[in-house]
Amino acid sequence: MSFTVRILGSGSAIPTSRRIPSSQHVMCCSRSILIDCGEGAQLQLRKFGIKFQRINHILISHLHGDHYFGLMGLLSTMHLLGRVVPINIYGPPKLESIIQTILEAGESRFAYEIVFHAINDDFSGKIFEDEKIEIHTFPMIHKIPTHGFRIVEKSKPRKLLADLAKKDDVPVECYHRLKNGEDVKVGEILYRSSDYTEQGDPSKSYAYCSDTMYNEQMLKEIQNVDLLYHEATFVEHLKDRAKETKHSTAMDAANIAKKAKVGKLLLGHISARYDSGDIHLNEALTIFSQAQVVEDGDIFEIE
């Protein structure tokens, strides 16, 4: 199953013509997930042909406006376009009352249900699970309570060695249990899973860490993910400013990626003061070779 991350907004608090504020869209095992929803996110979804109504989960990292000021507009458009399917929103507890306040002020009521999942300040753990994927969250260190997210495919079944199973006349009704790792006895014959199956495809994973200062406490949460998006608001010449505002530099992000042994690092949340991400990239590459600065519209497939 495909696992993709589309960058909708890679900027920080001040939008520019090149980078709008934070937002991205993740497709994992056909689950359509939005992470953060800065102003303009709905226009980016439209631009990149992402179907609004298929989004079923919206994860909001924190309540700085550049991470959620596009949310109400998107929810409103979903309603106007006829949505009736409930939507799940995960975020800081106060977000629910903000949504209600704005709806009441406009005397508005959506035709679909908002199922709100409050993420308390220090919560760490699983916030969603179905048969295919899990979504986990964990606290980061920023000026206000902020959470990162990890989206993982569930363990995949072992693959049947079909030719061998047929040759040995393994009954078809045993296949499912064999793929799940069970040995199956039929009469006197024992079919061992290890004989008739091989390891399934590895589960893939993605982590989103924005906004946060350099934070080794979260290493355990993002260890070995295939793809990590980490904020890199600043570069080294403003590392003091990064600390003061509880943001990261590109080298902070690269150090985290290296220590967490991630497959690939995406750098985003680039401050409006930088015309390009060239300095970010060069600095990150001195520490971690699999780094890339993202642009709005970039899409990444986790292979």
Added chain:
Amino acid sequence: MSFTVRILGSGSAIPTSRRIPSSQHVMCCSRSILIDCGEGAQLQLRKFGIKFQRINHILISHLHGDHYFGLMGLLSTMHLLGRVVPINIYGPPKLESIIQTILEAGESRFAYEIVFHAINDDFSGKIFEDEKIEIHTFPMIHKIPTHGFRIVEKSKPRKLLADLAKKDDVPVECYHRLKNGEDVKVGEILYRSSDYTEQGDPSKSYAYCSDTMYNEQMLKEIQNVDLLYHEATFVEHLKDRAKETKHSTAMDAANIAKKAKVGKLLLGHISARYDSGDIHLNEALTIFSQAQVVEDGDIFEIE
């Protein structure tokens, strides 16, 4: 003095790549005024080179999101770019608490003051005045309390007939009073204003009416304005839908423009269902010849 209206967003509730939600920027006698602030307004301001920090008045018509979901982002950017000058916001009373709720949730505080001017539901009258301009507001008829706005230049002084005044040796210190319409006696000589001055340039005026259904009650508020922006969400084939949602058709807007004897009519707030505004224009022109459908980015100068 120049009096211009720049359309930032001419769409209705659902943004499209062609039309973002309602917002426009008015320059009147060097006063920089924003009317409504839909999502994306700050990016349009940037695109059209309008200086954020010179905006001193923001008028919000009502609390449907397509008229104000860009406000918090703009206010935040003003702060981040170093604003310290207070800003005046005029809008429904609940807007003030929405702003406060959002600021508190983000533990944010702006370095400049927001001077909030609540416009109560049935209020009609002047909301701002200085030596050059006045801003008036008046209720419209929509699904929730909504106000229109009229921006007017103050009466201009009469123009001195300088050659005649010099020829007759009128003392220079009398000029100011003569221009203000006063007759001035110096010793035994009476200088009459009507002899030495002629009528000044006419005062110009602009009215903004969005959102509203067809509403003759507001004719007195917009009578003879030089330029009228009136919403025209729908065209005739959806006139029932217009009534039901308390919006207007292009012909409603044209009838209002004709009855109010305005100089020129701008049609906006075009529903996302229409690819172009051609039908709107054709229908409006059957009633009022000085009509135009606006596009995002259009600028109009009131001559």
